[in-house]
Amino acid sequence: MLNPFSIEGEWFKGNLHLHTTGSDGKVTPQEAITSYAAHGYDFLAITDHRQVTEIDGLDHKGMLMIPGIEMDGGQTDLNGSYHMVAMGAKGPMSYDSGWSAQELIDYGNENAEFVFIAHPYWLSLTLADMIDLEGYIGLEVYNTTCHYGVGRGDSGPHWDDLLARGKRLYGFGVDDAHFGYADAWVGYTMVKAEKCEYDDIIAAMKAGNFYASNGPTISNLQCDGNKMLVECSPCWEIRVVCPLPGRGTTTYRSGHKPPFTEVEFEIREGTDPIRIECIDEVGNKAWSNPMWLSE
Ligand SMILES: [Zn+2]
Ligand SMILES: [Zn+2]
Incomplete structure (x- = not known):
């Protein structure tokens, strides 16, 4: 079962989607790096539109910097384009915006470490737009600029549609900051790693x-048989989300009153996979990755 809370390592905080003056962001790459370091981030990726912005020669302020790019292209059901983030670019990348979504993913996998789909809700992507694509490892379950800009930052149901049909996809939390308004230092991804x-x-x-999170911290998830233990920063609601019809549960059924910092849920047989959502008093949320309990 995938559970980062069961393995050795430390937690590191990062943002994987960010624009600078390398495309349509309002601050320089150095200013962006300095600001994220000042907010306590451990790693950061600059992902300008259509180019891998040079980060060598900049002062990384003690953070791990990961080169990246946001690629756009293909055609969606509603005549929009896809946006794909390629993480860990191995050099400059240039692509043709006439390429299909699958060609963009394939190109990203050849020239970077991995690819995820950016802001599906903001792009009005449907299940039909994504179900046949192969080779991407996940999608942005949370995107700050899409939340603050148009109120469509949470792509949970898009993710569930794909999970329900057997896709193994992870959910990233990102800012997609452009610094045109207060869209930085909110959405983040917490990674468990040795170093x-x-x-x-x-x-x-x-x-x-x-x-992924835009506020709350998940401090422990443990599954033992049909029991699922969730520990988190004080939250007003915790959900065990299962993408299958009618499955899942929440703290509303527990009879207890918030705030919750430790809750044990009973999981019905056949509720698989599950993912956890922890929501605090003001509606900020943390999203675990899916856990396939039968594995
Ligand atoms: Zn985008
Ligand atoms: Zn972007």
């Missing part, structure tokens, strides 16, 4: 050893 070094962080993300 905050390039190979460790990339391998941990590829293995799904992380969770």
Whole structure:
């Protein structure tokens, strides 16, 4: 079973989607790095549109910097385009915006470490747009700029649609900050790894050893038989989300009053996979990755 809380290592905080003056962001790459370091981040990826922004020669302020790019192209059901984030670019990348979504993913996998789909809800992506694509490891379950800009930052149901049909996908939390308004230092990905070094962080993300958040902290998840223990920062609601019809449960059924910091749920047989959502008093949320209990 995938559970980063059951393995050795430390937790590191990062943002994997960010724009600078390398594309349509309002701050320089150095200013972006300095600001994220000042907010306590351990790693950061600059993912400008259509180019891998140079990060060598900049002061990384003690953070691990991961080169990346946001690629757009293909055609969706509603005549929009896809946005794909390629993480760990191995050099400059240039692609043709006439390429299909699958060609963008394939190109990303050849020229970077892995690819995830950016902001599906903001792009109005449907299940039909994503179900046949192969080779991406996940999607942005939370995107700050899409939340603050248009109120569509949480792509949980898009993720569940794919999980329900057997896709093994992870959910990233990102800012997609452009610094045009207060869209930085909110959505993040917490990665469990031995060290905050390039190979460790990339391998941990590829293995799904992380969770997403825009506020709450998940401190422990443990499954024992049909019991699921969740420990987190004080939350007003905790959900055990299962993408299958009618499955899942929440703290509303427990009879207890919030705040919750430790809850044990009983999981009905056949409720698989599950993922945990922890929601605090003001509606901020943390999203675990899916756990396939039968494995
Ligand atoms: Zn985008
Ligand atoms: Zn973006």
